[in-house]
Structure formats: C-alpha cells, structure tokens
Amino acid sequence: MPLQHEHDFLVTGSHDEMNRQHYVSRLRMHILNQIGGGVRDVYENRVKPAFEKDKGRIPKNETEIHKAMMADHYGRTWSTMMVNCQDMVWDSVRPAIERAQPDLNDRVRGVNARYGSVTLNPDIAMPRYLEAADIHRMPGNYHTERAVDDATQGALYDRGRFVYNGGAAGPFADGIPRTMAAYIKARWPEFKPKRILELGCTIGTSTVPFVDAFPDAEVHAIDVSAPSLRYGHARAEALAKPIHFHQMNAEDLDFEDGSFDLIYSCIIFHETSRKAYPKILEECQRVLTSGGMMAHTELTPVANMSDFDAFYIDWDAYYNNEPFYKTYTSLDPQEWVTGAGFEQDKFFQVSIPDLDRSSSDAFADSVSNPTVADSKAARVGESARWYTYGAWK
Amino acid sequence: MTQQAEPKITLPRDAKGKRSVFFDDPAIDQIMTFILELSAEVSVVYDRMDTVERLLDEKGTISRDDIEAYRPNEDVESARNERREAYLKRVFRMHPETGPKD
Numbered sequence: 001m002p003l004q005h006e007h008d009f010l011v012t013g014s015h016d017e018m019n020r021q022h023y024v025s026r027l028r029m030h031i032l033n034q035i036g037g038g039v040r041d042v043y044e045n046r047v048k049p050a051f052e053k054d055k056g057r058i059p060k061n062e063t064e065i066h067k068a069m070m071a072d073h074y075g076r077t078w079s080t081m082m083v084n085c086q087d088m089v090w091d092s093v094r095p096a097i098e099r100a101q102p103d104l105n106d107r108v109r110g111v112n113a114r115y116g117s118v119t120l121n122p123d124i125a126m127p128r129y130l131e132a133a134d135i136h137r138m139p140g141n142y143h144t145e146r147a148v149d150d151a152t153q154g155a156l157y158d159r160g161r162f163v164y165n166g167g168a169a170g171p172f173a174d175g176i177p178r179t180m181a182a183y184i185k186a187r188w189p190e191f192k193p194k195r196i197l198e199l200g201c202t203i204g205t206s207t208v209p210f211v212d213a214f215p216d217a218e219v220h221a222i223d224v225s226a227p228s229l230r231y232g233h234a235r236a237e238a239l240a241k242p243i244h245f246h247q248m249n250a251e252d253l254d255f256e257d258g259s260f261d262l263i264y265s266c267i268i269f270h271e272t273s274r275k276a277y278p279k280i281l282e283e284c285q286r287v288l289t290s291g292g293m294m295a296h297t298e299l300t301p302v303a304n305m306s307d308f309d310a311f312y313i314d315w316d317a318y319y320n321n322e323p324f325y326k327t328y329t330s331l332d333p334q335e336w337v338t339g340a341g342f343e344q345d346k347f348f349q350v351s352i353p354d355l356d357r358s359s360s361d362a363f364a365d366s367v368s369n370p371t372v373a374d375s376k377a378a379r380v381g382e383s384a385r386w387y388t389y390g391a392w393k
Numbered sequence: 394m395t396q397q398a399e400p401k402i403t404l405p406r407d408a409k410g411k412r413s414v415f416f417d418d419p420a421i422d423q424i425m426t427f428i429l430e431l432s433a434e435v436s437v438v439y440d441r442m443d444t445v446e447r448l449l450d451e452k453g454t455i456s457r458d459d460i461e462a463y464r465p466n467e468d469v470e471s472a473r474n475e476r477r478e479a480y481l482k483r484v485f486r487m488h489p490e491t492g493p494k495d
C-alpha cells in the first residue's frame with residue numbers, strides 16, 4: 001500500500017496518530033475482506049436453511065434476507081464492526097486537524113492563486129440531502145463551516161478518505177478519475193475537449209487527473225461545499241494544477257448553454273436525491289456543447305444482482321447514512337439519461353478495470369470490447385472495476 | 394493588517410444521523426467499541442516499540458524527539474502492515490460456523 005502524497009496542506013498527525021490511522025485502514029480491510037467475506041457463507045449455510053426450515057420456503061427478496069441476516073449474530077458482529085470502524089476512521093484524523101487549526105485556515109486563506117481560482121457563493125442554499133445526515137458518518141459532512149473561511153472539512157476528508165481506502169486509490173487518492181480519464185482517451189482518441197467540467201469535485205482529487213490527461217483543456221470543477229472547495233483550491237495550487245473551482249449546485253449551474261465539451265462526475269449521484277438526480281442530468285444536457293460528452297462513474301445498478309448481493313451492497317444505505325443509495329442503485333441509468341434529453345443511441349455504459357489494480361490487457365479489452373457484463377456487486381473500494389455511463393450530445 | 398486571535402476549532406466525535414444498535418442488548422455494541430478501540434491502541438504501542446528498536450539498531454541511542462520525528466518509509470510501512478494483518482487475523486477471528494450445513 002502506498003503512503004499518501006504529502007502536499008503542503010495535508011494534515012497527517014504525530015508518530016502515534018499516523019500509526020493509528022494506518023492500523024484503522026488495515027482494520028477496515030480486515031472487516032471488509034475477512035469478516036465481510038464470511039457473510040455469504042453464513043447466509044447460505046445457516047441463515048437460509050434456518051429460514052427455509054421455519055417458513056417452508058427461501059427468502060423471497062432482499063428485505064427478507066436483510067431481516068434474517070440482522071437477526072444472526074454473525075450479521076450483527078460484522079455490522080457493528082463496520083459502523084465502529086467507520087467512526088474510527090474520522091476519529092483517527094480528528095485530533096491532528098484540531099491541532100493544525102486555526103493555522104491551516106490562515107495558510108489556506110493566504111494561498112496565492114498562480115494556476116487556478118476559487119469562486120465562492122455565500123448565498124447558495126445547501127441541498128437538504130447534504131444537511132440531513134453526515135454521509136459516511138464524517139462528522140460535519142463536506143460543508144459545515146466552523147470559522148470564517150473554514151477549510152476544516154476539506155482537511156478531514158483528504159486524510160480521512162485516504163485512511164478509509166487504505167491507500168487503494170494510490171498516493172493521490174485518484175484511482176477512479178485517473179482510470180476514467182485514461183479510458184476516455186483510449187476509447188475516443190479523436191475526442192479533444194477544450195473545456196472540461198467536473199460535478200461534485202469535493203477537494204479536487206478527482207479533478208487533477210483530468211488536468212493531467214488533457215493539458216490543453218481549461219478545467220472547471222464545482223461543488224456546493226465551501227470548506228471542501230477552499231481546501232481543494234489550496235491543494236491544487238500546491239500541486240501546480242490549473243483548476244477553476246466554483247461553489248455551485250449541480251442541479252442549477254451558473255454556466256451558459258453549450259459551454260463544456262466534457263462533463264464528468266465521480267460517485268456523486270447516490271449522495272443526492274431522486275429529485276436532484278434528473279435535474280443534474282438535465283443540466284449536463286443543457287451545458288454540454290453539441291458533440292460533447294458526459295461520463296459518470298457510479299455504483300453498479302442492482303438490476304441484475306442476486307437478492308443476496310443487493311442486501312450486501314445496500315447495507316450502507318441502512319447503516320452508513322446513505323439515504324438515496326438504495327433507490328439510486330435500483331434505477332436504470334439509461335432510462336434517466338434519455339429522460340434528460342439525450343438520444344437513446346448516444347448512451348454508453350461500461351465497466352472499466354481499475355488502472356492500478358488490473359492488467360493492461362483487461363483495460364485494453366474494455367476499450368475494444370466495452371461491456372458491463374463483468375460488473376459485480378461491490379461497494380466503492382471493494383471491486384477493481386468502475387461502472388461508468390454517459391452519453392454524447 | 395490587524396491580527397485577530399482566531400477561536401480554536403473543535404470537531405465533534407459523533408456524526409449527525411442515526412447510529413444503529415445491532416444487538417438486543419446495546420451493551421454488546423458498546424463493548425465492541427471498547428474492544429476495537431483497544432485493538433488500535435495495542436497496535437500503536439507495537440509500532441512505537443518497532444520505531445524504538447529500529448532507531449536503536451541504527452543509532453545505538455535515541456531521544457524522545459527521535460521517536461516522534463520518525464516516519465516509516467514504504468518498506469517499513471509494508472512490514473508493519475504485514476504485522477497488523479497477522480495481528481488482526483489473530484484477534485478478530487470469527488468462531489467457526491456451527492450452523493446446519495445442509
């Protein structure tokens with residue numbers, strides 16, 4: 001596992017705090033792989049037979065499996081470990097960030113914009129789905145401000161997310177967007193976007209790979225959360241990456257019609273709402289140039305999943321503060337994309353092998369023979385493939 | 394420019410939203426928190442000893458500052474990760490499944 005790249009604004013911690021963080025990463029992997037890996041066996045070998053003995057039939061849907069599994073001690077132990085570990089991730093980073101403040105905010109405020117910019121909108125209304133609960137149980141979510149010009153949540157996310165992933169997304173925590181950008185270039189080599197927009201960029205870890213992949217393009221990135229944007233801008237300047245950050249709501253962009261050739265996002269829709277999702281797709285359709293493309297990496301739809309896999313994946317919807325997750329994975333992206341005004345035959349979807357965690361043959365194969373057949377039920381970080389969909393305008 | 398003293402920033406430990414309880418007796422969920430936290434502390438102590446040992450091997454004598462300043466390189470980190478994984482497998486092992494197999 002790589003160590004995290006330490007840019008000027010990253011807050012890690014003391015000797016012991018860093019070791020605690022690294023331990024929590026391994027603990028999370030142990031719970032996912034070793035303990036989580038046993039959940040299916042427990043279902044097949046104990047819970048399902050017991051259900052059958054009692055009811056004279058096997059569970060008929062995900063809900064019944066959920067109920068039966070959560071009545072089993074293994075399901076309960078696995079679950080309580082998952083929740084505890086999730087809290088331990090953020091708690092392992094918290095003291096170091098408290099100590100780094102208010103100096104960190106001062107340094108972020110003092111950043112000289114040499115490469116890009118950040119434009120905030122203090123009047124923006126926070127969507128209810130971000131305010132209702134802290135997603136992934138990160139205290140304060142992406143947007144809470146604790147001081148004037150606060151960047152705390154950005155710092156918490158940067159280090160905490162690395163701990164959460166156990167470094168699986170590389171030293172820059174950018175496995176998904178790096179894979180997406182490489183894929184777009186490999187599959188459509190003649191496509192040369194001049195203006196690129198990322199939706200829901202948080203701290204810009206997912207923006208940087210597109211700057212690297214398309215050095216001639218002007219790259220913009222939006223998010224509603226100011227602390228994340230402030231921190232992301234400082235980080236981008238420290239890495240010498242030209243990115244223009246804007247505080248905007250993806251449901252209602254301040255950009256003109258036809259102003260971007262490529263619009264993309266990494267794992268944002270399932271954290272929005274059923275109402276917001278189609279609005280964001282409609283904004284993509286409006287803001288894209290004709291001949292432009294949108295591409296979104298998201299959770300794999302559960303349509304073709306077994307009831308057990310759906311239960312396993314939807315665990316987060318119940319216990320990890322992800323209220324839209326379950327509904328989102330039940331939707332058929334193609335329906336919603338065409339519903340937003342894109343033509344049926346301009347839609348695409350593909351499961352892309354992660355650049356770092358698969359062979360170059362597998363990656364090349366997904367370019368020449370794009371398919372979603374290999375998509376498996378997996379929560380973010382568990383699989384080495386990324387389900388990506390989108391459309392040309 | 395007048396420099397104003399900025400207030401200290403503190404982060405809450407708890408997330409907004411429901412925290413689920415999984416066992417009929419919530420004390421079991423509570424005890425799981427204690428055990429998992431303790432497991433992290435044992436690992437941190439182990440890493441600190443490892444730092445002391447490595448520094449002693451290297452320099453023969455060390456100060457507290459040496460320990461605090463020590464940062465493992467990728468090789469040391471992966472050795473520690475191997476040790477952490479073995480430790481996790483020893484401590485957090487589920488009981489063999491005793492339920493009906495067929």
Ligand SMILES: C[S@@+](CC[C@H](N)C(=O)[O-])C[C@H]1O[C@@H](n2cnc3c(N)ncnc32)[C@H](O)[C@@H]1O
Nearest residue numbers: 142200201202206223224225249250251266268
């Ligand atoms: C899971 S994070 C995205 C992670 C990021 N793309 C990455 O790969 O590191 C979701 C982000 O979407 C933002 N977001 C959610 N709804 C939004 C909306 N309607 N408009 C703009 N940003 C939104 C949140 O503030 C949050 O930063």
